[in-house]
Amino acid sequence: MQAIIVTTPGGSSALDYAEVPDPVPGEGQALVEVAASGVNFIDVYHREGRYPLPTPFVPGSEGAGTVLAVGPGVTEVAVGDRVAWANIIGSYAEKQLVPAERLVPVPDGLDLDLAAAVLLQGMTAHYLTHATHEVREGDVVLVHAAAGGMGLLLTQTAKMRGAHVIATVSSDAKEELARAAGADEVLRYEDVAANVRKRCHVVYDGVGAATFEDSLAALRPRGLLALYGAASGPVPPFDLQRLNAAGSLFVTRPTLGHYVTTRAELLERAEDVLGWVADGSLDVTIYHRYPLAEARRAHDDLEGRRTTGKLLLIP
Template identity: 45%
Template sequence: MTASKVKGILVSENGGPEVLKYQDLEIKAPGPGQAFVKIAACGVNFIDIYQRIGRYSVPLPYTPGLEGAGVVEAIGENVDCVKIGDRVAYSSTLGAYAEASLVTASELIPLPDDLSFEEGAAFPLQGMTAHYLINDFRKVKGSDTVLVHAAAGGMGQLLVQWLKHLKATVIGTVSTSAKADIARACGADHVIDYSSADFVAEVAKITGGKGCEMVIDGVGKSTFAGSLEAVASHGHVVLFGSASGPAEPIAPNSLQKRSITISGGSLFNHLNDRDELLTRASDVLHAIKVGWLKLNIEEVISLSQASKAHELLESRKSTGKIILSTTK
């Protein structure tokens, strides 16, 4: 095939949502190891915002989006893991905010026929992030109490459901009473509205002063210091995001008194080969199929309105996954 003209988003400078420009793009023919994917839907994630504002450096200009779902329309040489016509999803290569994208074929996940493209764009990044956060740092047990920040967001809802599947006691933090209801509906045993209560003090009350065996923190600046106070002796804190800004530095020696440990997490360091990718994706898809993990797609927005989607996510008012559609 030759290069194709498609509509998509181009970012030529770092800045606010207004730098997301909907325009004509040219997508080259797939090279060796690549697949040309016609995108039906793409997921909107905080990492897209971090890249847009320049917190995470991406060479300009670029088309954002690390998570998409669609159909393989062409493949390059040396591709044997997918074929033309396959329904696929992915969360890897930049460029999902477009009607088509070139993706490394080995990073594509087969999409079951009973899953819509919107669902296909909703599960990979957050679903596999939940998978490694819960499985790779501490083997969560039913006797554990786990604190999940932003428990009513798209990521938080998946974490709460997964932890409850493992029989853990879950404490969720939220910013409004409406979000508290959502976190409870996902199974959270205790919910703290940190707009009106000190979550560290509330965790101490709930746990009898012991603290939580694990804290999962995707908020960062406004929660991280408290996360270190709320974790139990010999407990573990995982920092995987910075929705409120980067967490402040800490003195390493401060961890010694209670023998606590900290990990930083990024999904892309936990997808080291195709086998690992397919194992994590298969586990997430199985959980969705059998019903104990439910996707909450809050809104499907036209790709041409990508700036609106970013504004919604940045407002911290969203309570589910935001999807961009190329057909809406």
Template identity: 50%
Template sequence: MPKAIRIHEYGGPEAMSYEDVPTQEPGPGQIRVRQTAIGVNFIDVYFRKGAYKAASMPFTLGKEGAGEVAALGEGVTGFKVGERVAYAGAVGTYAEEVIVEASGTVRVPDGVSDETAAAMMLKGLTAQYLLRRTYRVQKGDTILFHAAAGGVGLIATQWAKHLGATVIGTVGSEEKAQLARDHGCDHVILYRDEDFAARVKEITKGEGVPVVYDGVGKDTFPASLDCLRPFGTFASFGSSSGPIDAFDIGILAQKGSLFATRPTLFTHIATRELLDANAAELFDVVKSGAVKIPIHSRARLADAAQVHRDLEARNTTGSTVMIP
């Protein structure tokens, strides 16, 4: 029987158990994949704790992975058994085998490894929609990206540099600062030690930036708004330090007719056309070498609890991949 990580009740990393699960057959429109690499994301922690609710209990964590098509459900076209595929919006990828919707699955092109695909689908597609759709970064822009040494950050900063932007990044330690510089950050701010809003104003000679990309949340708000120039965009896409408290929308008027948005990846890949277009753009920048996907940690699926401990302690940089 294939193995999977199962959650029987919400809780800490110890709530994850590594156990046998029955082999499932794909239903109409579905594919069974024998996974070779599994992506790890902070959203998995939210589901484990119960901040986001699973459809039913027990359940298997995980949204992202890559592997080989093992079986096709009724009506599936465009895929064949043995092909390499990857996905960012699946359910239950902390497993040796997973059932995925064909509509949310893409073929992995030659020149991109399974590990790279598993490490980059969710983070890379997040970077793609942030930089190309939420606020379309132009050559000559100066942007602020919080947690620049994180999984999304290291991809986004490289991509923004490739687009011709000057990148200001915030990080939590000197070690992460060097990593951010190595991946394209022009200016790095240690947000625990410095007033990052003041530093951004200094770097931009008082002008502010057109966009702040913020996956941190509580710790960086509302100071992020003070980094923006008039008509700037605050793009909140995560809350690794905790959720942003409800705020009076009038603050956006006071601070310069600002825009604030809370986009999600799943809206941006909700149709086959959107998914294919966005994934193609991601695969192209990775294959060209303009964006390198940093996999800084590999672990066995059986060791998922330790992976989560490291993730929550913010001991991780770049992407973590688990191998079944």
């Protein structure tokens, strides 16, 4: 089969399109024919070595497809099932081995590419708005990078819970997307400090170093900054005493894996997200579908901030 391989971490040139042996499912595993693989910033972090993985490895942590075979002891899925997964490394390939207990069913009538496009970011938006900070009616919420795939989903899920959403974007075209997703106010990044000081109950920040100071300044007393990513680079160390002086603020660095620790929790979040997409409550914007062989271009476009919505690799 064909797959993307990283032998030495680095830039997008580290993504090599190569032929590798077909995997065989072992105990508790399912072999899935990949219909589409989501492209996410965590894939960039893995490729760069920022989040180190043993090499060589197949990147990609999200996908959807059809079960081809199952190993001994598998009861969760059967051959022919349509399934999706997230936080399982190896989806940039024509086939992938996945622990059966980490697969979730794709509802009838929902295209597999939509399932691949929404699961990781959708469940991230779910835990951020339903658990990290349980958004309530009337909460003021700041969403950075609101026109990206993650930002669009966060805006929609926060609006579902009755929030007033302030969105940041970098262009007029991205402003239109954020407003279409339900944002009540849309600002350029440079305007945040002057317009959002001490207004927000929660800030959802996946940008990191470039937005961190404005994110802190945007919080009202006892507000929460959920720093769920670092697209612009990691936040430097800072003095925790600043949180006291700014109003007993909270800062957290959450990750999806800690919010789907059991199969029951995984299914609950996945069923909500995929159900919302299936019934039209949650809109998924797919910016572009790239052939698997063009993974380098997909990463370049993502890192260059030339995209809005989700990127997919299609084997």
